[in-house]
Amino acid sequence: MSPHRRVISLAALTGSLLLLASCGSGSSVAGEGPSANDAACDAAAHPEASSTFPVEIDHALGTTTIEQAPERVASIGWGNQDVALALGIAPVGSDDQTWSMTGDEGLGLYDWTLDAYDELCAPEPTVFETADGVDFEAIADAQPEVILAGYSGLTADEYETLSKIAPTVAYPEIPWYTPWREAIEIDSAALGLAAEGDELVADLDQRIAEATADIDSFEGKTAAFFYVTPSDLSVISIYATGDARTAFLGDLGFDFPQLALNVSEKGEFYTDIAAENADIIDDVDVMVLYGDDQVLAEMQDDPLWSTVPAVQNGAVVAVGSGDAFSGSVTPTALSIPWMLDDYVALLDDAASHVE
Amino acid sequence: MIVVAIGGVVLVVIAVAASLAFGSRAVTLGEIAEGLGAWLRSDVAERIGAIAVAERIPRTVLSIVAGAALAVSGAVMQAVTRNPIADPGILGVNTGAALFVVCGIAFLGATTTFDYLGLALVGGALAAVIVYVVGSIGPGGATPIKLALAGAAMTAALSSLVSAVLLPRLAAMNDFRFWQVGGTGGADWEAMAVVAPLLIVAAVVATVCSGGLNALGLGDDVARALGVRVGLTRAVAASAGVVLCAAVTAIAGPIAFVGLMIPHAVRLVVGPDQRAILPLSALGGAALLALADTLGRVIGSPGEVEAGIVTAFLGAPVLVVIARRTRMRAL
Numbered sequence: 104m105s106p107h108r109r110v111i112s113l114a115a116l117t118g119s120l121l122l123l124a125s126c127g128s129g130s131s132v133a134g135e136g137p138s139a140n141d142a143a144c145d146a147a148a149h150p151e152a153s154s155t156f157p158v159e160i161d162h163a164l165g166t167t168t169i170e171q172a173p174e175r176v177a178s179i180g181w182g183n184q185d186v187a188l189a190l191g192i193a194p195v196g197s198d199d200q201t202w203s204m205t206g207d208e209g210l211g212l213y214d215w216t217l218d219a220y221d222e223l224c225a226p227e228p229t230v231f232e233t234a235d236g237v238d239f240e241a242i243a244d245a246q247p248e249v250i251l252a253g254y255s256g257l258t259a260d261e262y263e264t265l266s267k268i269a270p271t272v273a274y275p276e277i278p279w280y281t282p283w284r285e286a287i288e289i290d291s292a293a294l295g296l297a298a299e300g301d302e303l304v305a306d307l308d309q310r311i312a313e314a315t316a317d318i319d320s321f322e323g324k325t326a327a328f329f330y331v332t333p334s335d336l337s338v339i340s341i342y343a344t345g346d347a348r349t350a351f352l353g354d355l356g357f358d359f360p361q362l363a364l365n366v367s368e369k370g371e372f373y374t375d376i377a378a379e380n381a382d383i384i385d386d387v388d389v390m391v392l393y394g395d396d397q398v399l400a401e402m403q404d405d406p407l408w409s410t411v412p413a414v415q416n417g418a419v420v421a422v423g424s425g426d427a428f429s430g431s432v433t434p435t436a437l438s439i440p441w442m443l444d445d446y447v448a449l450l451d452d453a454a455s456h457v458e
Numbered sequence: 459m460i461v462v463a464i465g466g467v468v469l470v471v472i473a474v475a476a477s478l479a480f481g482s483r484a485v486t487l488g489e490i491a492e493g494l495g496a497w498l499r500s501d502v503a504e505r506i507g508a509i510a511v512a513e514r515i516p517r518t519v520l521s522i523v524a525g526a527a528l529a530v531s532g533a534v535m536q537a538v539t540r541n542p543i544a545d546p547g548i549l550g551v552n553t554g555a556a557l558f559v560v561c562g563i564a565f566l567g568a569t570t571t572f573d574y575l576g577l578a579l580v581g582g583a584l585a586a587v588i589v590y591v592v593g594s595i596g597p598g599g600a601t602p603i604k605l606a607l608a609g610a611a612m613t614a615a616l617s618s619l620v621s622a623v624l625l626p627r628l629a630a631m632n633d634f635r636f637w638q639v640g641g642t643g644g645a646d647w648e649a650m651a652v653v654a655p656l657l658i659v660a661a662v663v664a665t666v667c668s669g670g671l672n673a674l675g676l677g678d679d680v681a682r683a684l685g686v687r688v689g690l691t692r693a694v695a696a697s698a699g700v701v702l703c704a705a706v707t708a709i710a711g712p713i714a715f716v717g718l719m720i721p722h723a724v725r726l727v728v729g730p731d732q733r734a735i736l737p738l739s740a741l742g743g744a745a746l747l748a749l750a751d752t753l754g755r756v757i758g759s760p761g762e763v764e765a766g767i768v769t770a771f772l773g774a775p776v777l778v779v780i781a782r783r784t785r786m787r788a789l
Contacts (some may be wrong), residue, residue: 136701234625332633334570337517337643338762375761377482379510406502406509425630 115285131190154295162253162289164262164273172295177247177269180255182283182435185216186290187251189436190299193225196245198233200430213427215441237261243268252348253289254281254435282350282370283307283434307439314443315356320454324388326357330373331392336405339376339384343367351434352391355447360387378407387413388457389450391432393424418456422450459734462727466741470522473748476517480752482759483510520645521751521765522744524710525720527657527702529743533719533724533735534664534699535672537690540602542725543777545718547704549605549696550612553710554585555704557616560623564630574637575649575708579656582704585612590696599689601678640766641709642751653705660701661740667695668732675730713766716743717774723776742787746772 142407156171176194178184184197199211211230220227229245231238237257242250242265250271256278257265265271272293274281281289284304291300315321328348342349343366344359353359362383366374376383390413399419402408413419423429431442434441479490485507493511497505503509531546539548546552558581559698562568568577593608594600624631670691673681678688703717721735728734748763750772754763 232626262484334574334637335641335644337513337641377755377758377760377762379481379483379506379513379755380760382506407506407513410506410509 106198123257146400153303153386154297156295158290158292158295158297159274160292162273163276163278164257164259164276165251167266167270167272167293168346169270169293169295169380173248173293175246175248175317176251176294177231177242177249178228178251179237179242179265180252180257180274181279181433182286182438183251183253183255183290184212184228185435186253186287186303187294187302188219188223189287189303190291190294191223192294192296193220193223194228194251195247196229196231196242198238201226202235213430214436215435215437236375237265239264239268249293251290251293253293254283254286254376255279277345277370280345280347281347283347283439287436303436307436310440310443311354314447318447318451320451320457321356324357324454324457325360325386326352326389326391326450326454327363327384327387328352329390329392331394331398332401333394333398333401336402336408339378339381339408340367340373341376341384342373343371346372347433348391350386351432351439352389352450355450357450359391360384362387371398378405381411384411387411388452389413389418389420391420391422391450391453393429395423396419396421413457416456416458418453420453422446422449459728462738463741466738466745469745470748471594473745473752474518474522477521477748477752478511478514481510481514481755483507483558484760485511490704491694508699510590516647516650517642517645517751520650520710521747522575523650523654523657524642524706524713525642525716525743525745525747526740527706527743528713528716528747529662529720529739530661530664530736531699531702531706532719533668533732533739534667534671534695534702535693535717536721537674538602538699539605539608539734541673543718543724544606545714546699547613547712547714547717548609549700550585550589550609550616551700551703552707553616553620555579555582555707556562556638556712557581557620557623558583560630560634561567563633564623564627569633572649572652575652575705578708579701579704582707585616585702586696586704590614590693594689599740600692637711639764640713641702641754641762641764642710642747643764644709646709649709653709656701656705660705663694663698665736667698668689668736671695671732675732677737711764711766713747713769714779715769716747719773719776720746 119182156169158169160167160169167446176187176192177196178187178194179198180288181196181200184194187194197212200213209341217227229241231241247269250265252271252273253275255274262273275285275289287300287304291303307330328342328346330342341362344350344353344363345367348360349363360378398421399414399417402414402419408414422432428442428445431438432446489507490504490511492505493503493508496508497512497515503512528546535546535548536542536544541548555578558577559568559574562573562577568574588598589605589608589612592603592612596604624634670686672693673684673686674688681688706713721739724735724738724742728738747769750768751765752767754765755764
């Protein structure tokens with residue numbers, strides 16, 4: 104190797120080391136400790152774990168043992184941080200919830216999550232970037248003692264790598280297919296707060312019952328969650344009943360249309376049908392979909408979509424796209440109370456259009 | 459030549475008939491008649507089967523027009539770059555269009571076909587101009603090999619930019635992926651009316667250039683000796699090819715393989731005369747895309763497989779067979 108080439112390869116090596124070192128810096132770093140001048144914050148303390156450690160948790164990717172009550176919690180995937188926060192534990196790091204954000208104002212966490220940090224007087228977490236997969240380096244930097252991923256899409260390889268950082272709890276059975284109750288169940292068990300998790304579920308069920316107590320328009324009607332692309336109305340995409348978004352419509356008291364049931368039976372989380380076959384969804388009373396107010400008008404202008412009774416009647420709820428509300432309808436422990444009343448009102452309005 | 463042309467026309471007619479009669483929904487003859495009748499009276503049919511047939515009309519027209527334009531564009535690009543396996547993507551048109559569409563979705567809130575149209579046209583044309591300018595720098599001007607290299611480099615650079623803009627914006631990614639697959643499901647008369655004049659002008663320009671392209675096929679020196687203005691011919695023909703491709707890409711997304719495969723196959727049948735290759739490619743491309751779209755609707759039922767995916771499926775093996783069974787006809 105000539106001296107000249109040696110210099111080049113040295114430079115290349117240094118360059119790549121610098122690059123490696125800077126990889127983690129894309130994530131914002133959490134401050135140390137709660138803000139001391141807030142008197143109310145002194146009262147905030149970790150909840151006492153109800154389970155006796157070690158706890159063992161079976162999930163789709165193996166069995167995880169957590170030896171002692173975790174102080175530092177990391178959350179990846181969707182909404183798992185909300186479970187911990189609802190139980191009084193503020194994760195030191197969390198995946199960004201980009202999944203339904205536009206990215207215009209920077210990416211990160213939704214209001215209901217940040218509000219909970221405020222209430223617990225906890226410092227805002229490190230936000231792990233999800234754009235190019237699991238942000239292992241940032242997660243390791245956060246030095247978690249447990250990693251919550253009860254609602255996520257971890258692969259076996261990712262799970263193995265994460266398990267070297269800290270005990271990791273994956274989804275119960277199917278990636279990205281964890282109903283919110285099960286997400287609370289598995290995440291709370293990992294925190295040693297299984298009993299508190301059950302209470303949280305009961306509390307949320309109570310809230311849902313209260314919010315829908317005076318509503319009689321949902322009874323005996325079907326509802327499903329759809330994905331509509333206004334620029335190409337030749338395709339109708341419908342989510343299966345097990346998808347968290349559709350399942351929540353069931354929690355509110357709706358029945359499911361046959362197509363959503365069929366898709367679930369096949370083990371898929373959504374399916375596309377051609378608009379030519381729009382009569383397949385004739386039994387849908389209320390359609391929920393992403394998009395703005397214009398979407399319904401565009402669907403009504405389309406000859407095929409306009410044959411669907413729900414579209415004719417205007418029994419359509421557009422939840423927006425890329426904003427907080429459209430994110431909240433994929434329910435989490437904290438987004439449910441945040442959106443419940445508004446969502447029920449929108450659905451009630453749509454259901455009243457059903458003929 | 460005339461026999462081939464008649465064969466091409468017959469093929470297009472069959473493709474149109476198939477595209478109207480078959481789809482993800484099985485319809486009866488009565489529904490086909492009712493749908494066509496209602497459409498002629500600009501009325502909305504009663505039965506959903508008939509409505510479906512009426513809705514197949516705009517997408518059949520789009521697939522015919524898009525297939526023809528892509529194939530002609532491919533033929534022009536192959537002649538301009540003297541590269542028998544060139545396609546419109548070689549000048550960076552597709553990725554240039556994609557980058558502008560992505561930026562439009564991410565930063566400007568573009569959602570309609572109309573928005574995509576303007577963005578894709580500007581992006582595709584801009585990319586082609588840059589590639590052409592870069593490829594023209596240095597001695598010899600815009601030689602085929604320099605154009606191909608500049609195009610490949612540009613495509614690589616632009617696709618990283620597309621990813622960079624798209625990755626942190628999953629909501630934008632959802633909109634983009636529908637466009638990006640390439641299909642005729644979003645067919646819409648208004649958008650087609652906007653691109654039609656562009657396509658007609660570009661097709662006429664390409665046809666006028668076909669004699670000059672024949673001369674270019676003999677090599678730049680010979681062409682010059684024949685009195686052809688090499689740089690001008692290449693630039694004008696390439697512009698026509700870019701407009702054809704970009705306009706189609708705007709309304710149907712990037713559809714691969716039509717521009718690559720059809721002119722190549724046509725050249726195997728009728729030889730290297732561009733005056734025959736261009737019109738026959740138009741017929742072949744129209745028939746191929748209409749059939750691919752129909753096939754995608756039938757095999758995907760009750761859903762659909764986008765035409766862009768079917769052409770890739772059909773195109774790849776055909777290309778392998780062509781490459782293995784015959785020596786590539788040099789340009």
